[in-house]
Amino acid sequence: MANVKKQDYEYIVNIFNESGDKAAQEYIATIYGNKAPRGVISRIKKAPGFKYDEVNKKIIKVNFTEEKIFMGLDELCNNTDSKGKDSSLSNDSGLRHCILN
Numbered sequence: 040m041a042n043v044k045k046q047d048y049e050y051i052v053n054i055f056n057e058s059g060d061k062a063a064q065e066y067i068a069t070i071y072g073n074k075a076p077r078g079v080i081s082r083i084k085k086a087p088g089f090k091y092d093e094v095n096k097k098i099i100k101v102n103f104t105e106e107k108i109f110m111g112l113d114e115l116c117n118n119t120d121s122k123g124k125d126s127s128l129s130n131d132s133g134l135r136h137c138i139l140n
Contacts, residue, residue, distance in 0.1 A: 043071050048083050052098045055080065 043051070055063035060080065067076035083098060084091040090099045 043067060043073065043079050045086070048086060048089065049100065051079070051083060052089065052100065055083075056097045 064076035067073050067079050090101050
């Protein structure tokens with residue numbers, strides 16, 4: 040069984056959206072020799088950069104920037120979590136003020 044490369048996700052999504060779930064599963068099984076193509080489609084739906092629209096039954100490509108995926112040093116050193124709440128890093132005094140500045 041060959042692994043489906045992340046670079047091929049967009050092509051599989053196009054097949055899924057244009058021809059349907061069965062066609063995408065047949066493509067994955069035929070091209071990659073994968074015996075569980077439904078799992079590949081499920082993985083694509085959850086992958087960063089893709090979102091499943093349950094109303095329209097389509098997989099949507101979402102644009103991500105590195106800034107949204109990765110935290111910068113300022114965010115890491117700040118004592119707030121992603122929701123803006125104070126999250127003092129336990130008793131480590133702000134992780135020793137982010138490793139002594």
